Amino acid sequence: MADNASGSDSLLFLTDEQLRKGIEAMFFAYRGFTADPDRILEGLDYGRAHHRAIHFIHRAPGMTVSSLLGILGVTKQSLNRVLRTLFDDGLVEARVGKTDKRERRLHLTDKGAALERALSDAQRARMRAAYRTAGPQAVQGFRTVLEAMMDPEMRRQYQGLREDSP
Amino acid sequence: MADNASGSDSLLFLTDEQLRKGIEAMFFAYRGFTADPDRILEGLDYGRAHHRAIHFIHRAPGMTVSSLLGILGVTKQSLNRVLRTLFDDGLVEARVGKTDKRERRLHLTDKGAALERALSDAQRARMRAAYRTAGPQAVQGFRTVLEAMMDPEMRRQYQGLREDSP
DNA sequence: TTTAGAATGTCAACAAGGCTGACGTAGTTT
DNA sequence: AAACTACGTCAGCCTTGTTGACATTCTAAA
Numbered sequence: 001m002a003d004n005a006s007g008s009d010s011l012l013f014l015t016d017e018q019l020r021k022g023i024e025a026m027f028f029a030y031r032g033f034t035a036d037p038d039r040i041l042e043g044l045d046y047g048r049a050h051h052r053a054i055h056f057i058h059r060a061p062g063m064t065v066s067s068l069l070g071i072l073g074v075t076k077q078s079l080n081r082v083l084r085t086l087f088d089d090g091l092v093e094a095r096v097g098k099t100d101k102r103e104r105r106l107h108l109t110d111k112g113a114a115l116e117r118a119l120s121d122a123q124r125a126r127m128r129a130a131y132r133t134a135g136p137q138a139v140q141g142f143r144t145v146l147e148a149m150m151d152p153e154m155r156r157q158y159q160g161l162r163e164d165s166p
Numbered sequence: 167m168a169d170n171a172s173g174s175d176s177l178l179f180l181t182d183e184q185l186r187k188g189i190e191a192m193f194f195a196y197r198g199f200t201a202d203p204d205r206i207l208e209g210l211d212y213g214r215a216h217h218r219a220i221h222f223i224h225r226a227p228g229m230t231v232s233s234l235l236g237i238l239g240v241t242k243q244s245l246n247r248v249l250r251t252l253f254d255d256g257l258v259e260a261r262v263g264k265t266d267k268r269e270r271r272l273h274l275t276d277k278g279a280a281l282e283r284a285l286s287d288a289q290r291a292r293m294r295a296a297y298r299t300a301g302p303q304a305v306q307g308f309r310t311v312l313e314a315m316m317d318p319e320m321r322r323q324y325q326g327l328r329e330d331s332p
Numbered sequence: 333t334t335t336a337g338a339a340t341g342t343c344a345a346c347a348a349g350g351c352t353g354a355c356g357t358a359g360t361t362t
Numbered sequence: 363a364a365a366c367t368a369c370g371t372c373a374g375c376c377t378t379g380t381t382g383a384c385a386t387t388c389t390a391a392a
Contacts, residue, residue: 013302019290020225022297022309026199027218028320029312031239033192047348052193059186065369073197078350080370102359102368124185130314131188134307136179141300141307143188146195148296154194213377231340244379246341268339268388 036122049074049082051119054108057092058116062105064097071157091115202288215240215248217285220274223258224282228271230263237323257281 012018037051056071057063069079083106086092091112097103108116131139150158178184203217222237223229235245249272252258257278263269274282297305316324 013305014294014297016290018305019293019297020286022293022305023199023221023286023289024225024324025309025312026196028324029315030192030196031320032316033189035317049349055189059190066367074349075351076369077352077371081349084370097368100360100368104369120186120189123189124182126315127185127188128180130311131180131185133314134310137303138307138310139179139184139188141304142311143191144300144304145296145308146191148299149195149292150198151201154197158190158194215378232338240378241380242340243342243381247378250341263339266339266389268386270340 032126033123036126037119040119040122045085049078050086053079053082053086054091054112054116054119057106058108058113058120061107062095064103064105065094068106073154086112198292199289202292203285206285206288211251215244216252219245219248219252220257220278220282220285223272224274224279224286227273228261230269230271231260234272252278 034048038048041047041051052072053068056068060067065076065079065083069076072079083092083094087094089111090109093107093109094104095107097105134142147155147158200214204214207213207217218238219234222234226233231242231245231249235242238245249258249260253260255277256275259273259275260270261273263271300308313321313324
């Protein structure tokens with residue numbers, strides 16, 4: 001209720017023109033969002049798919065293959081191609097589940113953790129700059145809108161990720 | 167300066183943890199963002215690349231091939247493959263430039279405009295729902311952060327698009 | 333007026349990363 | 363013992379990106 005420029009109280013922010021601006025903002029911003037990690041990955045034989053796998057394994061160590069599948073929303077064949085190269089290159093290791101031996105619990109090796117750090121440092125640097133420029137209140141709004149834009153299942157993934165019990 | 171919950175004035179919003187949340191929010195939200203148009207496109211022989219071309223041609227009718235290339239950030243060979251199918255299917259037409267006859271000015275046909283409408287209706291519906299849920303102030307912040315996240319050139323594209331002079 | 337350069341199209345070949353379908357092997361559960 | 367689950371894998375296909383080379387047409391500059 002504080003910022004009143006351009007009709008905050010009215011419904012003017014729901015016009016097609018405003019929505020289009022939001023749509024294009026998502027498009028252009030996502031490019032920036034992926035640009036820095038992409039630059040690191042290129043030449044290393046890895047792509048965005050590897051980045052995503054590494055990110056979420058780092059995020060929730062001990063995660064099983066099938067929960068990773070659920071988060072990434074791809075087929076097991078597709079994920080497997082990625083995971084295989086990560087195993088072969090010694091970035092990720094799979095430990096047989098303790099209670100259920102069919103499960104593969106995924107962990108980053110030191111080498112994998114190093115790459116993860118390089119990638120997320122780059123990505124966070126941009127994020128941090130954007131956050132700092134925009135300020136805390138804008139960041140709050142940013143997160144709120146993004147969350148509202150997710151599919152319900154994805155929102156659960158987003159909110160509910162926690163370290164998988166080993 | 168109004169909203170003070172959870173340390174707006176401090177720098178707590180710049181912690182790695184907060185940044186990671188932002189990063190994952192972008193990831194999951196982008197999935198939702200593209201989900202609805204993707205559903206429409208699937209089965210129609212078209213993909214996201216066609217959607218993007220159609221979107222920007224609609225946005226700035228009379229746009230040349232090279233400015234579209236600049237916006238999309240792909241190679242001409244890649245764009246051409248997409249444009250060719252759009253020409254062949256009668257969704258887009260190219261008119262020879264008036265002053266410079268080398269240029270192809272791109273326009274949607276009625277058929278193309280109809281598909282554009284279907285796609286953007288779907289995408290806007292989700293956007294509108296998210297905006298409405300989040301409220302005008304959040305939307306303001308959303309746009310601010312996204313803009314700060316773009317590469318400078320992309321920010322220019324984002325801000326500077328206008329109807330190309332015929 | 334030639335000539336260089338720009339805007340566009342196109343052929344070919346390749347790679348990443350999606351997908352489906354089918355099948356195999358452990359290990360768990362009933 | 364039988365059925366189900368978690369995972370891996372082979373094969374083949376699609377979209378969409380890439381590079382490199384070359385042709386055409388038009389514009390602009392020397």
